[in-house]
């Protein structure tokens with residue numbers, strides 16, 4: 001059978017929309033091969049390129065996933081494994097807001113740590129609502145650390161043209177806490193109100209809540225709206241990757257006494273020295289330590305299933321959803 005190559009634009013309950021040229025196919029995964037990708041919640045994510053065969057009118061079977069250039073991955077508590085939210089993006093846009101939901105800089109730190117080989121930009125939506133002075137200082141710190149930041153308002157339209165020029169020519173995923181305004185922003189900058197409403201009516205359980213990632217192509221850029229979450233946990237993996245997502249640790253860590261210092265309990269740690277001197281923001285350091293600790297909290301592999309689920313629900317504080 002002839003194999004086609006397509007782009008995954010939506011995935012829900014193991015049914016994927018795969019686009020090839022102007023045609024879109026609803027695809028399932030062929031057999032069990034891909035379903036057993038070890039240690040992953042979902043073998044395929046929005047943004048993946050896949051090979052597939054056509055099995056019916058605009059229907060197909062996915063044979064394999066092509067190699068990814070990058071991805072955005074988080075820890076899925078329910079599944080106790082890593083979940084890929086999107087793959088092969090030019091940039092991840094972390095959307096946040098000053099209020100409703102409140103500004104949570106540690107959430108942004110975690111989003112950055114979830115990005116695997118993909119650059120991040122921070123968008124403060126609802127700029128019609130003001131941050132407190134302390135919040136502003138913590139947000140502005142991201143700029144000093146090298147992340148592009150921009151304040152916009154989907155409501156008043158402030159700075160939306162500037163945002164669009166930063167997105168030009170790119171395929172970008174919007175991630176962030178539930179309610180920060182990702183969908184409102186996307187609707188406004190792509191003028192796709194109708195399209196997303198259609199999707200909402202069909203797939204949403206709650207009101208105005210995105211619960212599956214969806215890729216929307218615009219004339220100047222392509223955006224992926226992702227489900228908002230209340231919590232985000234860093235993926236399981238090498239803890240040094242977390243340290244690498246803190247650019248202010250890079251230089252001092254070269255002078256730590258231990259080659260593989262995790263800047264936690266180790267003696268003669270230069271990162272800790274800079275925290276004590278006030279040169280590294282104490283809240284960023286605290287945020288880092290919590291991410292490290294969250295890796296330790298996870299159920300060890302040897303734990304029995306029933307024991308695992310008890311631990312899982314005890315520590316479950318986020319609104320996990322089944323979709324990707």
Ligand SMILES: Nc1nc2c(ncn2[C@@H]2O[C@H](COP(=O)(O)OP(=O)(O)OP(=O)(O)O)[C@@H](O)[C@H]2O)c(=O)[nH]1
Pocket residue numbers: 125126127128129152153154155156176177178179180181182183184185208209210211226227228229
């Ligand atoms: N004041 C103000 N409110 C906004 C702005 N943008 C969006 N909102 C409001 O914020 C609420 C949440 O917006 P959504 O676009 O649904 O948020 P979301 O991030 O997509 O939420 P999830 O789908 O749960 O992830 C809505 O009531 C919007 O009207 C803004 O710039 N200013």
Ligand SMILES: [Zn+2]
Pocket residue numbers: 253256257261262263264266268269270271272
């Ligand atoms: Zn150290």
